[in-house]
Amino acid sequence: MPAVANPAVDTPSVQATQAAVDDILAELFARLGDRQDQLLPMLHGLQDSAGYIPPDRVPAIAAHFNLSRAEVHGVITFYHYFRTEPPPRCVVQVCRAEACQSMGSDSLLEHAERTLGCGLHGRSADGAFGLEPVYCLGQCASAPALTINEAVFARVSPARFDALMAAAMPREAV
Ligand code: FES
Incomplete structure (x- = not known):
């Protein structure tokens, strides 16, 4: 039987402040570059670090990857895994x-x-x-x-x- 953890204690808060989201995005943009095949890793990284993908950051993500907002929105909504509100x-x-x-x-x-x-x-x-x-x-x-x-x-x-x-x-x- 797996060890019983206390998720309330063992799981760090994944909800980032607005400033922290900006920092997370900047780090991801720098690390992953702007090739369009890095969009999914970027979205995963953002959700892992910020807890969700803030809809108001979609324009910046789209601009970074030279995609339309609709294209980025389409990827986010295609995968049930991605959240667009705080968890x-x-x-x-x-x-x-x-x-x-x-x-x-x-x-x-x-x-x-x-x-x-x-x-x-x-x-x-x-x-x-x-x-x-x-x-x-x-x-x-x-x-x-x-x-x-x-x-x-x-x-x-x-x-x-x-x-x-x-x-x-x-x-x-x-
Ligand atoms: S853990 Fe394998 S089916 Fe549920």
Whole structure:
């Protein structure tokens, strides 16, 4: 069984200030250059460092790569992975791949949806929790699996889900 992490403690804040986003962009522009095949690495780097891709930075990205804003926007919206708003403080990803489905991930997902009050790709009403699908976490022999702020947990029953969530993000701390 994987080590139990406390995502609220172990995961650094990924939400950058506006000034920090400018610094991140400048570093990425300098490091990756302006070849158009570097657009995807740039978007990944920006999201990894800033937590999301601020829509108001699309014009600068487009200008850097000599692309239209529509072309950059098209790439961002094509990939579900990219976010255009700050991420929730706690992101739960439930594995939807075959081994986990055969071991009860459907009911685990239903429990997560009821508990968080949102469906897949949604957010809880207070915006603190996000629920996303993921496809295989390398824990097939210990299914069903999920992640909480990128920490992987296996053999997750609904009761264990409740305990993990309480440890990760006590409601009074949200
Ligand atoms: S199918 Fe879920 S961890 Fe592999």
